[in-house]
Amino acid sequence: MSAPEYHSIIIIGAGLSGLFTxxxxxxxxxxxxVLEARDRMGGRILSPQIGGTKDSCIDMGPAWIWPExxxxxxxxxxTLNVGIFKQNTNGDMLYELDANTVERYxxxxxxxxxxxxxxxxxxLLKILQTELIDKTVLLNTPVKSIHKINSGSGPGLNINALKDGKPKTYSTNQIVLALPPRIIDSTINFHPSLPAELSRLWENTPTWMAGHCKMVFIYEKPFWRKQxxxxxxxxxxxxLTEIYDGSPADxxxxxxxxxxxxxxxxxxxMKSGQLIDMSLAQLQRLFGEGSKMVKDIQIKDWSLDQYTTTETDLSSMPRHPQYPANMPRALWSDQLILAxxxxxxxxxxxxxxxxxxxxxxxALIRST
Ligand SMILES: Cc1cc2nc3c(=O)[nH]c(=O)nc-3n(C[C@H](O)[C@H](O)[C@H](O)COP(=O)(O)OP(=O)(O)OC[C@H]3O[C@@H](n4cnc5c(N)ncnc54)[C@H](O)[C@@H]3O)c2cc1C
Structure with a gap:
């Protein structure tokens, strides 16, 4: 059997926190x-291209930032020379009370x-990716277990993962867990086991926006702006409980x-297509006939994504959960670090x- 592949630090999760680290x-x-379970980088950041230009992308995950x-x-x-633009807020806002009442502000x-x-x-991710050494991120590599081993002076940790469906072991001195605590708890086994109260804390820490569903309706013309x-x-x-102008900057x-x-x-x-039909009917109630000219509809149901959402996220959808102040930042004498x-x-x-x-x-890694 060949020796496990060694790297001095291994990051689990190629979302923004893992890639930045x-x-x-x-x-x-x-x-x-970086070991990444999905076949793409970015985790909850997901911006498919919907138009003819490389910048005509829409955000199915995070969209808004508040640089101030x-x-x-x-x-x-x-640093990465990435431009930003103001969310379009020109015009009136609508408030739909029931099927027949829409207030305009x-x-x-x-x-x-x-x-x-x-x-x-x-x-952000595309640019970060170009900054990384080639083959830093290994996609299709879900981590299954982490083992603390008694190895004398050798590396103290083994990671068991599946690389493209085949078992593969990596060894390292330090691991950064760059994924939501609830997902750590549901996807990775630790040997020796971690304390039961830590597992409970992770399980009770909601993942931001897990379980939500975003729908984006694409048009050739911004007919709502004309009104x-x-x-x-x-x-x-x-x-649809919230709707915004999500047009690309270009x-x-x-x-x-x-x-x-x-x-x-x-x-x-719901029956297949029912959500789309109801949503289109709602857009027509709110914006009139122009809404029928929809060119494309993109749906991202995060509840179907096992690397963002667990069973616990399905019935409750807290928008802005409070996070526990007592979340440990490091375990196993700083060999396991959380991000x-x-x-x-x-x-x-x-x-x-x-x-x-x-x-x-x-900061923790540099201090060890
Ligand atoms: C619908 C939605 C809307 C949002 N809107 C906003 C917004 O407007 N503004 C804002 O600031 N934030 C918003 N957010 C939150 C924002 O997306 C997150 O704060 C940010 O992307 C989190 O990055 P992360 O690296 O911490 O985690 P993640 O992006 O979740 O990355 C974790 C990574 O770990 C991987 N992984 C999981 N399990 C394993 C495993 N066992 N082995 C290997 N890899 C694994 C995952 O595939 C993923 O790539 C939104 C999120 C969603 C879902």
Whole structure:
């Protein structure tokens, strides 16, 4: 049997927190790889291209940033030379009370301070990827278990993963767990076992926006702007409870982006096509005939994504959970270090939190 592949640090998870950690460690000349379960990088960041230009991307995961309050992200955007633009809030906001009542509010918006990333949030990842040494990120490599081994002076940790479906072992001195605590708890076994109360804490830490469903309606023309509407809607009737103008910055096409108000269990009960039909009927109620000219509909149901969502996320969809202040940052004498936005002390849940948690992990690594 061949010896396990060795790297001095192994990061689990190629979301923003994992990629940022890898990028900074490589700048410091550490030998580091990232093991990623999915067949793509980015985790909850997902911005498919919907139009003819490479920047005509829409955000099916995070869309909004607030650089004024997010200094780490602001610095990263500037370092990587990534542009941002203001969320379109020009025009009136609609408030749908029931099937027959829509109120209109002059020039109001909940997103006055919000910005978006030119080319979609994915742009950050694309640029970070080019900064990483070739083959740093191993895709299709879900980690199954982590073993602390008694190896004298050798590396103290083994990771058992599946690489493209085949068992593969990696060895290392230090691991960064750059994934949501609830996902660590549901996907990775530890040997020796971790304390039961830690497992409970991880299980009880909701993953930000897990279980939510985003729908984006793509148009050739922003017909709502002609009606002096911003595209922003709050609805108590649904099925879309929030709608915004989600058009790409280059305006090569236009989009209404929305959150579905039904939880994952309710969505599962629906007949095929029912959610789309109900959503299109709602858009027609709100915006009129122009909404029928939809060119494409993109749906991302995060509840179907096993590397973001667990069973526990299905029945409740907290939008802004509070994160526990007592989340341990390191275990096994700093050989296991936690990152991931849910572990950030200040900005937990947000993109800013992913960077904050990575910076805390980096500080710990550099101090060991
Ligand atoms: C619908 C939605 C809307 C959002 N809107 C916003 C917004 O507007 N603004 C904002 O700031 N934030 C928003 N967020 C939150 C934002 O997406 C996250 O804060 C950020 O992407 C988290 O990055 P992360 O690296 O911490 O975790 P993740 O992106 O979850 O990365 C974890 C990675 O670990 C991988 N992984 C999991 N299990 C394993 C395993 N066993 N082995 C190997 N790899 C594994 C996953 O595949 C994933 O790539 C939103 C999220 C969603 C889902």
């Amino acid at each position: 890898a990028w900074k460690l490589q700048q410091d000349k550490y030998d580091v790889i 309050f997010q200094p780490r992200l602001k610095r990263l955007l500037s 002059d020039d109001q918006s909940s997103h006055e301070m919000s910005y978006r990333i030119e080319g979609g949030a994915n742009k 002096k509407l911003s595209g922003e809607v709050f609805s108590r009737y649904g099925p 305006e090569s096409c236009f989009a209404l982006t929305s959150f579905v108000g039904l939880n994952a269990d309710q969505r599962k009960q 991931g936005t849910e572990t950030a002390r200040e900005h937990g849940g947000y993109i800013e939190g992913a960077i904050e948690s990575a910076q805390e992990a980096l």
